[in-house]
Structures are given as C-alpha cells and as structure tokens.
Amino acid sequence: MKPDEQSLKGRTAIVSGGARGIGRAIADDFLRCGANLVIVDPGVGMAGEAQEPGLADQVVAGRNCAAAVCGDIADPRVVRQAVALARSRFGAVDILVNNAAILRDSMIFKASREDWDAVLRTNLSGAFQLLAEATPVMREQVKAGRTPGSIINIVSSSGIYGNFGQYAYSASKAGMIGLTRAVAHDLARSGITCNAVAPFAATRVTESLPPANENLAAYKRRALTVPAVYVARLVSFLAAPASLHISGQLFAVRGRDTMLFSQARPAAHILQQPGGSTIMDLTEAVREWQPVFTLLETDIDAFGGDPVV
Numbered sequence: 194m195k196p197d198e199q200s201l202k203g204r205t206a207i208v209s210g211g212a213r214g215i216g217r218a219i220a221d222d223f224l225r226c227g228a229n230l231v232i233v234d235p236g237v238g239m240a241g242e243a244q245e246p247g248l249a250d251q252v253v254a255g256r257n258c259a260a261a262v263c264g265d266i267a268d269p270r271v272v273r274q275a276v277a278l279a280r281s282r283f284g285a286v287d288i289l290v291n292n293a294a295i296l297r298d299s300m301i302f303k304a305s306r307e308d309w310d311a312v313l314r315t316n317l318s319g320a321f322q323l324l325a326e327a328t329p330v331m332r333e334q335v336k337a338g339r340t341p342g343s344i345i346n347i348v349s350s351s352g353i354y355g356n357f358g359q360y361a362y363s364a365s366k367a368g369m370i371g372l373t374r375a376v377a378h379d380l381a382r383s384g385i386t387c388n389a390v391a392p393f394a395a396t397r398v399t400e401s402l403p404p405a406n407e408n409l410a411a412y413k414r415r416a417l418t419v420p421a422v423y424v425a426r427l428v429s430f431l432a433a434p435a436s437l438h439i440s441g442q443l444f445a446v447r448g449r450d451t452m453l454f455s456q457a458r459p460a461a462h463i464l465q466q467p468g469g470s471t472i473m474d475l476t477e478a479v480r481e482w483q484p485v486f487t488l489l490e491t492d493i494d495a496f497g498g499d500p501v502v
C-alpha cells in the first residue's frame with residue numbers, strides 16, 4: 194500500500210465546487226487518501242450560470258465513500274443539508290475546503306452591481322456559510338475527544354497582487370485571506386486549523402483566458418501545461434492530522450513549485466507631529482519610503498517564467 198492511502202482514513206471532508214477542475218482534483222485526492230467525502234456543487238458555468246445540474250451526482254456515483262449535494266454553497270439550506278449528510282452518512286465533519294468560485298470580469302469603470310453581488314456571494318459568502326454551519330460541529334467534536342479538523346480556503350494570486358478587470362474576484366479572494374486569518378484565530382484554542390492556498394492549474398478557467406496581448410498568450414500556453422495534482426497534494430497535506438501545527442498561513446502552488454507567502458506587516462514607520470503632520474511634512478517623510486513601496490504588478494509580472502511541471 195502506498196503511504197498516503199491511509200493518511201485521511203476515518204476523516205470526513207466537505208468540498209465546495211468539488212465536481213470539476215481543482216475542486217475535483219482535491220476530492221479525488223481525498224478519496225485516494227482514504228477520506229469520506231461530501232461535495233457541494235450545482236454544476237454551473239464559470240460565471241455561475243446553470244449548466245450541468247446533475248454533475249456532482251455523476252462524480253460520486255458508484256463511490257461508497259462519497260456523497261453529493263447538487264446545490265449552491267451560498268444557500269444556507271444547501272449547506273445545512275451538506276453538513277447533515279456528512280454527519281448522518283459518515284458520522285463527523287473534519288475537513289472543509291472552500292473552493293467554489295465564479296468569475297465575472299470587467300474593468301471597474303464598466304462595473305455592474307449584479308456581477309459584484311454574484312461573485313461576492315459565491316466566493317466569499319459561500320465560504321462564510323460553510324464555516325458558520327460546520328465549525329460549531331467541529332468544535333463540539335474536539336470537546337468530545339476527536340482529533341481537531343482542518344479548513345483550507347482556496348484563494349487566488351489575484352487577491353494578493355490584484356489583477357486587471359477582476360475587481361470583484363480579487364476583492365472576494367482578498368476577503369477570503371482575511372477570513373482565513375480571523376478563523377484561524379477563532380479556532381486556535383480548539384486546535385482546528387485554517388489555511389489558504391492560491392492555486393495555479395489548467396482548468397476550463399485557464400482554458401478560457403482571452404489572450405489580450407502576447408504576455409497573456411504566453412501565460413496561457415504555460416498555464417495549460419500545469420496539472421491540478423500538485424494543488425491537491427498540498428491540500429491533502431494540510432487536511433491531514435500531521436499538519437495540525439500549521440494555521441493562518443498562505444500558500445501557493447504553481448506546478449511543482451509550492452510556496453509559502455509572507456503576509457503584510459508594516460514595512461516602514463514615521464511619527465507624525467503631535468496633532469497631525471502637514472501635507473508638506475508628509476511629502477518629505479514619505480519620499481523615503483519610495484524604495485519599499487509595493488510594486489503595482491500582477492502575478493504574471495511577478496512570477497514570469499515557465500511553471501515547473
């Protein structure tokens with residue numbers, strides 16, 4: 194038997210958006226590691242439009258350790274159903290993966306309130322909903338003597354660097370990074386961990402990137418060579434009891450390159466005059482910060498180069 198096949202044995206995971214793409218790779222890896230699995234996925238298109246409503250059922254068909262809820266992770270009734278299913282079918286909830294996301298890209302000066310609401314609802318409120326429903330259960334389990342569980346939020350480099358045309362998506366993913374830190378603090382005493390992973394992998398999303406310029410066309414060609422398995426392997430590691438000492442951290446996976454990100458802390462200080470400095474004083478003082486300003490670059494500028502696959 195390969196060593197990983199027992200590493201999640203007896204643990205039960207809920208994966209949102211687990212019927213396709215990176216979520217599917219994570220779900221498959223969990224099953225390979227011996228976990229029980231509930232996927233929550235309404236089988237929608239990239240912008241959240243109805244597409245394949247029975248996809249989640251198809252993915253779990255014939256797999257004894259897996260069950261599906263074909264519904265929207267932002268709908269409290271759906272999430273209640275998923276948590277109840279995990280408990281009734283498998284006896285517990287140990288691992289949460291907030292992976293479901295949609296995209297509705299446009300520049301901020303062509304923004305639509307409807308798109309903003311839809312993206313924030315799925316990507317951020319969906320994660321909140323699952324956390325709000327499942328963490329009370331996970332804490333009670335720890336009190337009853339069960340090994341603490343793990344939460345993994347799938348974020349994006351777009352939420353760290355920002356990206357053109359992704360005001361809603363970037364905001365939702367940056368929100369998830371803040372959510373990760375807050376939840377890690379809240380659950381620290383119970384030993385339940387919460388970490389974030391920014392993935393890169395070939396899925397229908399990378400496939401659909403409109404190559405607006407040669408830089409993006411080259412990025413797309415490179416991105417399409419990256420399998421999701423490396424993301425799934427890091428997520429399984431973070432879900433395993435062996436990593437219960439790690440919480441509040443931000444990781445990224447780009448092909449085989451697996452990264453730990455630093456997180457924002459003060460990079461420079463000045464003291465204002467008592468009662469507040471003048472704009473002229475601030476102009477002088479802040480000039481010295483120029484070398485430590487964060488460059489306005491995207492992840493594509495920052496990473497460059499081919500991913501290692």
Ligand SMILES: NC(=O)c1ccc[n+]([C@@H]2O[C@H](COP(=O)([O-])OP(=O)(O)OC[C@H]3O[C@@H](n4cnc5c(N)ncnc54)[C@H](O)[C@@H]3O)[C@@H](O)[C@H]2O)c1
Pocket residue numbers: 209210211212213214215216233234235236237238239241264265266267291292293294295315319347348349350391392393394395396397398399
């Ligand atoms: N592919 C990449 O390189 C990349 C890069 C950065 C971040 N991500 C993140 O990785 C995650 C997966 O992305 P992907 O490329 O596999 O996307 P995908 O579009 O291929 O799959 C997303 C899945 O989520 C499901 N989903 C959408 N709305 C849902 C909802 N309301 N409730 C439950 N499920 C829902 C979809 O039906 C689909 O099965 C997302 O969080 C995405 O933001 C991906």
